[in-house]
Amino acid sequence: MMDDPLLEVLSRIAPGTALREAIDNIIRARTGALIIIGGEPEIDEDCEGGFRLDVPFHHEFVYELAKMDGAILLDQDIHRIRKANVELIPKKYATSAETGMRHRTAERIAKTRNATVIAVSERRSIVTIYKGQSRYVLHDLSYILTKATSALASLSRYDRLFRSAVRRLAESEAEEAVPLVDVIEALRRGYIALSIRQEINRYVVELGRDGHLIDLQLEEYPDIFRDWIGIWKDYQAENMPVPNPVILDAASWSQEMWANRLGYDQLDYRIEPRGYRLLHTIRLPDDVIEILMQEYRTLSEMRQASLDDFSQISGIGSQRARTIWAALHETYSDANF
CATH class of the missing domain: 3.40.1700.10 (DNA integrity scanning protein, DisA, N-terminal domain)
Incomplete structure (x- = not known):
């Protein structure tokens, strides 16, 4: 969040x-x-x-x-x-x-x-x-309510667009090479959705006791912050910092600017994901994800590992190893995103 x-x-x-x-x-x-x-x-x-x-x-x-x-x-x-x-x-x-x-x-x-x-x-x-x-x-309360209602409609649209872009990433990940332009489009759509959500959160707080109905509608859209960070960490170049989207100010960024922030000097790259986004979808704790990232550099390396390989990693455990192995080998479907 x-x-x-x-x-x-x-x-x-x-x-x-x-x-x-x-x-x-x-x-x-x-x-x-x-x-x-x-x-x-x-x-x-x-x-x-x-x-x-x-x-x-x-x-x-x-x-x-x-x-x-x-x-x-x-x-x-x-x-x-x-x-x-x-x-x-x-x-x-x-x-x-x-x-x-x-x-x-x-x-x-x-x-x-x-x-x-x-x-x-x-x-x-x-x-x-x-x-x-x-x-x-x-602003006065009537103005805020109008803006909040409009922002909810925009959030609904960009939430759908983000999830559609993530599905395209998943399809490319199955082939182990993802076009950089698809990564940028997913990050851009997610950034807009996160910005709208931040705006609505402000409206809810500013409305105080009158903001509960807007807050209930906002709960219909799961927070995608962790998923967005996972995509960034999946595809950023080595040693590039992970930004906080709340202060990114990327609304007017071109594709080239997104690529530069990810650490690339051109748009025609095809990148192999590390696996952060997929591991986030099964809601693993961040420290467990980092343990896996230290053992395996890419998503394809993790897919080649056996259930026994995961069980032997310190801090994973047999039950969590089964969950990870199943998530890495099941067929991508809409239910995952």
């Missing part, structure tokens, strides 16, 4: 949380706000003026404190209000593409401190979240 750094942030301000209630009150009052979560004690180096509170968090307190111009500092767990009416002085080397002063300050602080920064626009009533290099704008 992909790790999305924004999910935890969105869960803290989802509908039904105390912080979201404070933000909604600030929006209705059109006062604007700059709220800093965590980053202590380093964040204190960027603060001037204001006053120290160190009182228990309450959404009404945050709403009232937002009527002043300065930033409000909360602790990492959102249990206490540390400071209020603070002027923030970001590091000079931090850059920002924002135009408004509040949002420029928010982005620069987020890039230089381990803090979540929430900027509430006074005039436009827009809530923008900054975390590290990430920026996310909150």
